Structures are given as C-alpha cells and as structure tokens.
Amino acid sequence: xxxxxxxxxxxxxxxxxxxxxxxxxxxxxxxxxxxxxxxxxxxxxxxxxxxxxxxxxxxxxxxxxxxxxxxxxxxxxxxxxxxxxxxxxxxxxxxxxxxxxxxxxxxxxxxxxxxxxxxxxxxxxxxxxxxxxxxxxxxxxxxxxxxxxxxxxxxxxxxxxxxxxxxxxxxxxxxxxxxxxxxxxxxxxxxxxxxxxxxxxxxxxxxxxxxxxxxxxxxxxxxxxxxxxxxxxxxxxxxxxxxxxxxxxxxxxxxxxxxxxxxxxxxxxxxxxxxxxxxxxxxxxxxxxxxxxxxxxxxxxxxxxxxxxxxxxxxxxxxxxxxxxxxxxxxxxxxxxxxxxxxxxxxxxxxxxxxxxxxxxxxxxxxxxxxxxxxxxxxxxxxxxxxxxxxxxxxxxxxxxxxxxxxxxxxxxxxxxxxxxxxxxxxxxxxxxxxxxxxxxxxxxxxxxxxxxxxxxxxxxxxxxxxxxxxxxxxxxxxxxxxxxxxxxxxxxxxxxxxxxxxxxxxxxxxxxxxxxxxxxxxxxxxxxxxxxxxxxxxxxxxxxxxxxxxxxxxxxxxxxxxxxxxxxxxxxxxxxxxxxxxxxxxxxxxxxxxxxxxxxxxxxx
Amino acid sequence: xxxxxxxxxxxxxxxxxxxxxxxxxxxxxxxxxxxxxxxxxxxxxxxxxxxxxxxxxxxxxxxxxxxxxxxxxxxxxxxxxxxxxxxxxxxxxxxxxxxxxxxxxxxxxxxxxxxxxxxxxxxxxxxxxxxxx
Numbered sequence: 105x106x107x108x109x110x111x112x113x114x115x116x117x118x119x120x121x122x123x124x125x126x127x128x129x130x131x132x133x134x135x136x137x138x139x140x141x142x143x144x145x146x147x148x149x150x151x152x153x154x155x156x157x158x159x160x161x162x163x164x165x166x167x168x169x170x171x172x173x174x175x176x177x178x179x180x181x182x183x184x185x186x187x188x189x190x191x192x193x194x195x196x197x198x199x200x201x202x203x204x205x206x207x208x209x210x211x212x213x214x215x216x217x218x219x220x221x222x223x224x225x226x227x228x229x230x231x232x233x234x235x236x237x238x239x240x241x242x243x244x245x246x247x248x249x250x251x252x253x254x255x256x257x258x259x260x261x262x263x264x265x266x267x268x269x270x271x272x273x274x275x276x277x278x279x280x281x282x283x284x285x286x287x288x289x290x291x292x293x294x295x296x297x298x299x300x301x302x303x304x305x306x307x308x309x310x311x312x313x314x315x316x317x318x319x320x321x322x323x324x325x326x327x328x329x330x331x332x333x334x335x336x337x338x339x340x341x342x343x344x345x346x347x348x349x350x351x352x353x354x355x356x357x358x359x360x361x362x363x364x365x366x367x368x369x370x371x372x373x374x375x376x377x378x379x380x381x382x383x384x385x386x387x388x389x390x391x392x393x394x395x396x397x398x399x400x401x402x403x404x405x406x407x408x409x410x411x412x413x414x415x416x417x418x419x420x421x422x423x424x425x426x427x428x429x430x431x432x433x434x435x436x437x438x439x440x441x442x443x444x445x446x447x448x449x450x451x452x453x454x455x456x457x458x459x460x461x462x463x464x465x466x467x468x469x470x471x472x473x474x475x476x477x478x479x480x481x482x483x484x485x486x487x488x489x490x491x492x493x494x495x496x497x498x499x500x501x502x503x504x505x506x507x508x509x510x511x512x513x514x515x516x517x518x519x520x521x522x523x524x525x526x527x528x529x530x531x532x533x534x535x536x537x538x539x540x541x542x543x544x545x546x547x548x549x550x551x552x553x554x555x556x557x558x559x560x561x562x563x564x565x566x567x568x569x570x571x572x573x574x575x576x577x578x579x580x581x582x583x584x585x586x587x588x589x590x591x592x593x594x595x596x597x598x599x600x601x602x603x604x605x606x607x608x609x610x611x612x613x614x615x616x617x618x619x620x621x622x623x624x625x626x627x628x629x630x631x632x633x634x635x636x637x638x639x640x641x642x643x644x645x646x647x648x649x650x651x652x653x654x655x656x657x658x659x660x661x662x663x664x665x666x667x668x669x670x671x672x673x674x675x676x677x678x679x680x681x682x683x684x685x686x687x688x689x690x691x692x693x694x695x696x697x698x699x700x701x702x703x704x705x706x707x708x709x710x
Numbered sequence: 711x712x713x714x715x716x717x718x719x720x721x722x723x724x725x726x727x728x729x730x731x732x733x734x735x736x737x738x739x740x741x742x743x744x745x746x747x748x749x750x751x752x753x754x755x756x757x758x759x760x761x762x763x764x765x766x767x768x769x770x771x772x773x774x775x776x777x778x779x780x781x782x783x784x785x786x787x788x789x790x791x792x793x794x795x796x797x798x799x800x801x802x803x804x805x806x807x808x809x810x811x812x813x814x815x816x817x818x819x820x821x822x823x824x825x826x827x828x829x830x831x832x833x834x835x836x837x838x839x840x841x842x843x
Contacts, residue, residue: 173738174728201724208740259748310731310739320732331832390754391833393723398832400721404752416752 107314107617108169109137110210116226116233118298119159119218123233128212136593136613136621136629137168139195141213142184143633143640146193147708152643156188156290157273157297159219165206168594169616172207172311172395174323176330177600179203179394181281182592186644187289188297189275189456189508190528190553193640194289197557199394199402199597202281205262208307220299223271227257228305238301243268245449246280253304261304267451269496270296275508275529276456280448283392283402283418287453288530289552290508318615326608330398333603340562340602343380344401348391349422350380359565360665361539363532364430365482366462367525367656370536370666374435378425382437392418399599407438410489417445420454423556426534427458432465432488439485443492450496459531460509461491463524464501472518475501522655528553528646537653538661538669540564542577545679548651549581551637557598558588572667574675578683589630590623632703635687635695642710648693651680711784711820712762712839713828717754719835722747726759726827726836730818733826742811744818745827745836757836759827760807760818762786770799770808770817778815785823790814 105111111133116123128141135144142164154160163185170178181203187194206214209230223238241249250263263282270277270292277292278285286292295301313319336342343351353375356362360370376382380403383389387407393400402418409415420428420440428434428443447454465487467473468480478501480487494502504512509524509531525532530553537544546559560580563569569580591601591609606623613621621629641650653671660668684691688699700706727743735742745759763784770786771779778792779799788799788808795813808817818825828838 174725174732176725204738204740308741310735310737310742312737316736327830334832390718390752391721393721395723396725396728397721397723398725400723400833402721406752 106619108173108207108311109133109617110212112211113213113215114209114211114228114231114233115215115217117218118216118220118224118226118235118300121220121235125231126215135633136626137212138166138182138595139184139589139592140629140633141166142182142195143193143636145215146184146186147636147640150186152186152193152640153645154186156186156191156294159298161186161294161297163216163291163294163298164213165216166213166595167203167206170594170596170612172204173313173319173616174396175612175616176323176327177394177397177399177597178595179397180595180597181206182595183279183286183291185291185294187291187552188273188293189290190530191644192528192552192646193637194291194552195592195637196279196286196288196291196552197592197595198279198281198284198286200282200284201262201395202264202305203595204395205305205307207311208309209305210307210309216295216298216300219297223299223301225253225301226303227261228303230307230309241301242271246451247449249302250280250282253302257304258306261306263302263304265302265451266292266295266300267449267496269450269452271301272496272498272506273297274452274496274498274506275511276453276460277451278453280451284394285448285453287455288555290453292451313616314618315615319612322608322611322615326604327398329603334399341399341599344599345399347380347384348401348403348419350383350420350425352422353379353425354381355565356535358665359539359571360661360663360667360669361536361565361571362430363426363525363534363536364663365433366431366466366523367532367536368661369663370539370661370669371663372430372433372435374433375430377435378429378437378440380422386437394597397597401599405441407441409442410439410486415442415445417441418448420444423534424454424458427455427462427531428488431458431462433483434485434488435483436485443485443488446489446492450492452496455533456508456526456531457492457495459525460495460505460512461488463509463513463520464491464505466523467516467518467520472520473501473516524654525656526554527653528650530554535559535561536661536666536669537657538671539666540571541574541671541679542569542581544653544657544671544676545577545581545683546584548653548680549683551634551641558585560584562602572669574679578679578686581683582686585634586627586630589633590626593626593629593633628703632705635700635703636705636708638689638693638695639705639708639710642694648680651693712764713759713825714837714839715757715759715761716835716837717757719833720747720755720757721833721835722749722755725830725832729826729830733821742816744807744816746806748806756806758806760786761805762820763839765804769802769804773798773802785820786817787819788815788817
C-alpha cells in the first residue's frame, strides 16, 4: 500500500465463481492508475484478435490515486475492455459514487473474467465476493435492477447494472451505475456475454494519503479555483454548474456546429426548446453531483410522458440533446427526456443509438430502408420511441440497428455507409466535424471510435483556433490526446482540466502516493498509453481505412450559420498524414519501432 | 447553535461527509462521518446530522442509560469514555444523526463552533445557524 493506492485489485472469474486478490506489479504501477492500469492490463492479458463477446475478453474497472480522496472532481471509474461495437480497445468512464466505493473496499480496481452459464449478481463487500443468482432480475431495467439490489441486500450498496440491451448483446449497450453510465463502446454487451447482470459493492474502509498536510492545502486551493470557475457566468464550468452540460448548446448552435437532421444542417430551429436553460426554466429541476464535486452538472427533471404520466429522468446531457434531439429534429423537450430515460432504463448509449436512428431516418426518407408499420421520418418522436424499443428488443429493423451504424449500413447496402455518421462503428458526438476540422481529425483518429473526449473542442469553439482551418490541427490534437490520457490515469473529470493548472496533477500525485512525476512525464505516459491502445487496435486488424470519416463529411453543411462548411478530402488525407508523421507512425498509422522504444514499449510492437 | 439545512439545494455530493471524516479521523472514510447524505431517488435526499436546538425534546439525552450525552451551552455532546455503545440514542434520534462505530456512539460536535462540513458546501444547502442567510 502506497498512500491512497492499495496496490491490489480483485480478480473475479465468473466462469469458475472464484475471486482472488491480485497484487498490482510494479510494471503496472508505473502507469499510475485509471486508463493506464486498464490499457496495460488488457494489453498484457487479452489477445486483441478475440471475439469481444467470448469468455476470453476481460472487463477491467480501475480507479486512480485521487479517487475517494478529498480532491474535487475525481469521482469517475474507468472501464477498459475489447469493444463489441468497434472491435477496438475501449476506455469508458462513469461518474457518480462507484469509484470511491471501490477504494473504500481497499481496492485499486476489479478485473472481471470468464463467462458464467447462468445470470449472476455479484455482491462485493470489501474484498469478499458473493455470487448470487440473477434469475429474478433478468429482463429488468437498469433502475429496477439497482433498486432490487438496494432493497434486497441493503441501501448502502453502490450498484452497477446492465439492462435488457446488454443482455441481448446490443452493440451499443452501456453499463449503468445509479445516476451515471459507462456509455460508449458497448461494455454492457460484454458484461452480458459474461452473464453479469449487476454488481453491488460496499466498502467499509477509508482512503488516506502519504502527505496529508500538503494534500489538504492542494485540495483547498483547488476548491478555491473551482469555486471561482463555478461562479463565472460565461465560463464553461459556470454554465455547466448553472444549467448542466446542456447549457453549452446555444454556443454550439450559434457557431453552426450543432449537428442537425443526421448532420445535414449545422443548426436546429428548435434548439432553444431543448437546451439546458429551457429545461431549467420549464421543469422542476434538481442539481445532482458526483462524489465530492462542486460543479454538480447532473440534472434530474420531472416531466410528463407521452401517456400523460409523471416521470422523473436524469439528464438529458448535452450529447443526448444532439443525438436524440437536434439530429432527429426532435424539438419536444418532454419527448426527448422520455426517450433519454428509456435509453437509460433499457441500458444503451444514447449517443451511438441516436446516431444509428438518425441514419435509419435518412435512409427511410430516401426510400432505401423499408420499415413496414413504422412511420420513419425526421421530427416524428413516436418513430424514435418505436425504433428504440425495437433495437433493445432486437425485433424487426431493430435487430439490424442493434449492430451499430456502420455494421447496419454495411448489411443494408443501398449506398448507406457514407450516410452513417460514425468512425469505427461508434457514432459521432455532438460537434460537427465539417465546422471544426480538428474535431473531425479527433473523430477519425480516436482509438475508441468517433470520440469527443479527446478533441480540441474548447479551443475551436472558444475561438483560440480557427474552426475551419486545417493548419496546425494535427499537432494541437496530439497534445490534447496525450494530455487527456495523462489526466485519465488519475481519472480526473474531463471538465476538471478546464479550470485547473496542469501542475496541480503531479502535485496531487506526489502528496497522495509519494511519487515524483513531472507534468511532462505524465504527458509522456499519456502518449505511451495512446500508443499501446493503437497497437492493440492494429493487432485486432484495424488499418488506416478505419481512420476515415464518412462521405457525408465531404459534402457542404446546409443552413446559414454553417457557411457551407465542408471537409476537402485531399486536405483531410494530408492532415491525417501529418498526424501520423507527428506521432512517429508510418503512413499506414503503424508506430515506428524507434518511437515505441522511446516510449518504453518496444516489446509491444506489431 | 446548529445548522440551517436547505435540502432542495443539496446536490448529494457528500463533500460535507468527506470533510467531516477527514477532520475527525485524518482519512476519507464516509462511515466515520458525523453527517450523512441519504439519497431518496428521485426526491431530495435526507441530510442526516444533529439539529441541536431545532431538535424537539432532544430525546438522545434522556435515552442514555449512563448519562453520557449532555447539552453543553446548546451543543449536544457524547462523552466517548462514558458511552457503552448500547445504541439507545441511535434508536431515538429523529434525524438518524447518531451511529455506533467500534462500540461508541458518534455524532456531530459542531467542530467547536466551526464545522468543517459547512465550509465545503458550495450550494449552501448546509449553513451554520449563526451565519446570515
């Protein structure tokens, strides 16, 4: 045990129903925690060519040196596995209270292995594991499942679950944890393949640090910084604190970068009827926070369902206001909240699910997708509800869509692939790459498929970078990717970095676990992790072809504010070449041996 | 003496409990916190902490078979040396503000008038009674 790290993880093999404590070896500890632990362990223990839904896949849940401490905005848990959606290595994050609870169990993480013959509910009390039958909750929603755990075994359990979508191997099924979700990449289908319906976890221990005085001072200063950022009316954290993540929607709309009608337009007429301020003003709203977070960007709303019943819902988050809102021409805040709630109950990622539905609507309107009995068109919220039910039940057209946007397009044919707004079968996030060229390159090159978590969004939207320019974007993006991977070793909230000086991170690490690491060493670690992910993907069979954007990105965006923005194919390829070259990779995107040796991972070369 | 509690403002972040356990034990251990936030989804949570002068009758004092609980100038305190950990006070507390840990009853002692939890509450869901609203 070193300060706030326990140097042990719990390995649970659900096939043999055995659990053991694993001492984290020094070559893993060198990766600090979080994404570093997850990517290192998966790279060492899982063959990249396996079927992600086979028993040989593993799910690695990790926390970091600041999880469960007083450091604000470090509540998240990292999940690493091989993704059934993308076929890549996946890292996915959920906030809330799960991560601190893992720490209170005296653990730095949990590794889930094997596959059970029958559905299981795992109960973890500190480092003891019980394997309970989940027969009573199979088919239940995430909310019913988690309520069942708390009512049957105790309200103190923190919970994690999959819904019907995960049970049925829907490729974009997520893993849910109370008010938060590991949304991206289909981790819910992996848990489903292992027959893990849910986990309850309860820890009785505490988290201490190596230098309590220094840590207390750092926390106090960081809290002052965040209190200041929270109070800034026009700052991002101020907006998120006041309106939730949907508070940023008007800004994106103003820039013509709000993807609308399957990325046909860059602004949505009804945006001001579904954005954060609208929800705040129109519905009973409660702010909710993750463990120890002063920003409280989470929202709970009370609204009316289509049948007139009173419903409660978490969110929708900004990304969902796009994916199930503007992108579907759904301008009804209550229908949006209802569909969002259903994605959570059924247990699917609202982002890629919405992107897949948008593709289906475009194909149906073009007469290229036959859907008897369904009235599929943009703006018809009932059709969205019907499709969502069908996807999660894998019925009719839903079975096709449940494979994700690229796979559905490939199976359908009819020139649909270029209209599916995805990279590596993962749906675009709520930022329009034609308006934001660096974000386009980020979608293309992300190791987990079209992803906004490591994109120069802030700089492009806030005007530090020319949104429409290609110049210098590759270098900026690489810096963002390495930096974010560095802070994800601590699993800092993505928003923490918006207000915090980078020097805070090594200072926190020093006082938490007594390890001296400079910020530039942490960024180099981020780069090392990025390259390990890339190597996993190459070994899994991905190529430069998988780093491309769909055809629709090379056609102009419609609508005034978007200024006919377009990505020129040749310039995109040049930007990708530049990106590979600056990364130290060859023209096919394969890391050069000398680069890997420089990063200390020569042994992992393809 | 005591707290002003505005539960509608509570975001359930538990910074209060983090600060409390740190102040009392030097580690973050929510079980040791003298304040607890209990979610009651989807409604507002319960804030479980002693309400001092707002607590009608202060039944914990009467309940104690060994007179370990006393009201000293408005602050209700448990003498850990005298406490036998019987749980009688825990059972009668209307605010679920007392817990038995390691054979001793724990409750808020107002940190000698300067509660650590209040300083951490960014939404002012929890305030010190003396402070202006």
